[in-house]
Amino acid sequence: MELKKNPKANLEKHNKQFMLLGLVLALLIIYVGIEWKTFERNIADLGVVNAELDEEIDIPITERIQEVKPPPPPPPAPEKIEIVEDDTEIEETVLESTETDQNEVVEVQEIVEIVEEEVVEEDVPFAIIEEVPTYPGCKGSNAEKKKCLQDNIQKIVNKNFNTGLANDLGLSPGKKKVYVMFKIDKTGKVTDIAARGPHARLEKEAIRVVEKIPEMTPGKQRNRPVGVKYTLPITLIVE
Template sequence: MLAKKSHKAEIGAYSKIFFQLGLLLSLVVIYIAIEWRTFDRTVSELSATNIQEEEIMDIPITERILEVKPPPPPPPAPEVIEIVADEKEIEETILESTETDESEYVEVIEMDLIEEVVEEEQVEQDIPFAIIEDPPVFPGCKGTKEQKKKCLQEKITQHVSKNYNTGLSQDLGLTPGKKKVYVVFKIDKTGNISEARARGPHARLEKEALRVVNMLPKLTPGKQRGIPVSVSYTLPITLQVQI
């Protein structure tokens, strides 16, 4: 039986395609060969490297010394316990009762008979005029506490200016200039002037200042916490001595 040739087995139909592929592959190889670049490499001499030898240190082995603590002291010896024989009698302490007997008389104090004693608050006797709560009141002064205090100062100044003998300073032969006489006195609990003292350049000026201060009228006493107290007051009197 004769073998039949297949039309699909013809090689001539694909020869052109294989030729073109071979030609294309050749062109690619040639292109790569043309574009391939080579470089000359030069190896420089190796420089001598400075290799330092590692220093090997011998570290001595240290020994840890443990502190030896002394042994704890022995416990104290036990106390000697006295053994009491059964025949020995032990005295017992008898506790007396603190309860009262109904037959005993107990005095009862009635509350109505106890008098309540109110202690008076102690207030400092002499209060400076600058810190007094309720200042003394000069006759005719009215208003608030500050107004009464200012009015008192003005009235005392007017009284001294009116009654002090200013010509006395000219007759004593004092050097020209301003001279001051300081007077310290108290306005006691009743409102009267007491314990007046003066200090100045001449005894006669001091005496005249005391005379004028003692002429002040009776004032309404000052109060501290609502209690009448004695108030200390300092009065400077300035005199002008002329040639």
Template structure:
């Protein structure tokens, strides 16, 4: 068979190349279209306006000038000076002397003598008395007299009290407390005897015993005899 065309001019030989070139161009166009960025168009109203530079003005520096006040002329001097007499009478104050004359009588108010009220000192406790009552036979300092007084009262009670009385009354065995209180008056007598005991008969016996205390030298407070209160507890042992 005879070939009519030149084999080089046959386009079918380049169809694959053209196809590849077309695909590459299509991909490039597609990529360019995707990557392209678009912006909104804004119209600037002041785009065409040209701002002129500010005009600088020179402001002169001024000083405040205060107006000068005119001086007022002094008042004119009078032609004649008139002397005006003072017609107001001034009353003179006369100061009278307060000194009395020998011939004048001086009144003296009557002087009333006020009697001094003697301070009454109430009864004082034996613990705070200045000078304690002195039991007959006690001697020494204040502390020794106080100790001797208590010992002699205890000795008197132990010797005079009936020790068999608690057993006779049928009290339960053990220790029984007895509280005694009395006062040594201003004359040294024992008065106002009180007692607290576990039985009325024991109380009566205690009072009778304390009434037998001898007369003492009274206690003193501020150098004056006063009543002195004294109290002492005793313990009775019941078998």
């Protein structure tokens, strides 16, 4: 009777796998053996400890004693005391009370209240006047009255100023300015007219034109009529 081998029981075909597995295990054991660290333990003999040999030492509490110095002896008493007679008379100052008696009549002087008049500057610049002068026919707020006055003065200059005069004076071409300074006094009239320009004839012409400005309602500063200073620039073009 012949024995037949089962093909599944044949392990020869797994030789390579077993060999690789053995090799891996061998390498792992070698690596662990190399990396394994050992330490030597030296235990010294300390001998027998005898607790009875330790002695307790008592430290006494000390106190610092400061040396007390005795007080200095008192000064010696004088051997003889002399009595000096003083005959100088002393004047006593008597302080009198300033309080009045109930029966005493006190005269009360009349108290006069002095009212200081507020000083108002006579002439105020047009730019800072509280209430501007009112040109005839102008109404509205203070700003509206100011613009209305300036517009009407400009109309008077444009209408009456002789613009051809600048070309007849032989001036160099370009813009020329004539500045006219005047005052609107407490009654509203235009006074103190002065002019400054490139030629005397232009200054005279500017004064003539400004004199045509009509009488106005005067300006006010703190509800009082005051003089108002006004500066009018007149621009001319010379060809």
